Amino acid sequence: MYETQDIVYRSAIERASQDTANALLKTSGDPYNWENLTASQVRSVGMAKYDPTNKLPMEYVLSIDKVGAVTPTRVQNLLGSQYSFQLLITTLDLNTGTWTSGDTIRDMTSAGNTKTKETASDVVAVERIVLVSEFDIVAEFKNIRLTAKPTTLTQYFPTNKAYLDAFDYYVYVDNSDRVSSGWVEVNGVTGVNRVVQTSDFPSPPPLVRYIDPVTQKLKNETDLQQNRVQTRLAGSPGDTADVYVIKVPKGTPIEKINPENVNGVKARFVLYVWSR
Known part of the structure; x- marks a missing residue:
């Protein structure tokens, strides 16, 4: 028993x-x-x-x-x-x-x-x-198949005032040396104020760019609201690239945003x- x-x-x-x-x-x-x-x-x-x-x-x-x-x-x-x-x-x-x-x-x-x-x-x-x-990946485009005539891809990520007070946001492009041209924009901000410009490519990987909350019009209301991130990347057929939007604690040095931490x-x- x-x-x-x-x-x-x-x-x-x-x-x-x-x-x-x-x-x-x-x-x-x-x-x-x-x-x-x-x-x-x-x-x-x-x-x-x-x-x-x-x-x-x-x-x-x-x-x-x-x-x-x-x-x-x-x-x-x-x-x-x-x-x-x-x-x-x-x-x-x-x-x-x-x-x-x-x-x-x-x-x-x-x-x-x-x-x-x-x-x-x-x-x-x-x-x-x-x-x-x-670090949190709040939006991602995995294994983008590069072509000479790419299409525009769209994702969304949330922010509010509390998030913007506590976190910074970055765009991280892996395999950026394989991209011949392209861009990444947030909330429809185009032209010279895009987060990633066509002139940024090709670049030694990874390509990391800060998302300015004012310039990119990140949502800063009390409630969480969605921000639209879009990308279009061109390159040789057969090559791939990844694009992430990364949320990091405010003040994180840009050199710490690397594959290990992502x-x-x-x-x-x-x-x-x-x-x-």
Whole structure:
């Protein structure tokens, strides 16, 4: 009987741990922009970046805004009050290729612990490899097939006054050395005030340009509103290019906007759970 009870108990704590980890890593929360809302407006939390194009969470790709907004209380609500936890997110040391405790992104524990994971008799650990980026790709044109007579492509990305106070926006063009001519414009601003000019091509990749919120007429109302970004790129048939609109923390140096930061850095997510 005791052995059976132990198996049932272990199964319950493992299930709660896995469910909590999946909610944090595979969903963006409800609503998907919960990190910008008041506590009363949030139904559930998740740390996966939200893809505004496909309107789906990007599983195991974490938004630094969401990672920073998660609190011990919100994790506890997902897990259940009968358990204690420690949540640790640690970056990969690119120099040694090993996990190091010195590169910590988040380290939080539940409140009111009567015992730690070191003193608990039974601890469940859920570990995942994730991507974490402090930069958000808010609009993207992937694998644009270059031709001599390209068509105009259109996407949208949201801004409001709070976003513009906290973030800068850049256009990032990968494989820009393969583009013979073209442009990128925001909100229909053309001519000499385009974000990316025809004269910018070809360019050593990547080509990075700041989106001036005044010149490009970025939406700055209280509510989020959509900005239109359009691009038309020409080049040799068979070549491809990528164009991103990237949201970065205000004041981020332009030299930090690189493929690693755009696509995210590898990190280790570990959720330790034990009974109170």
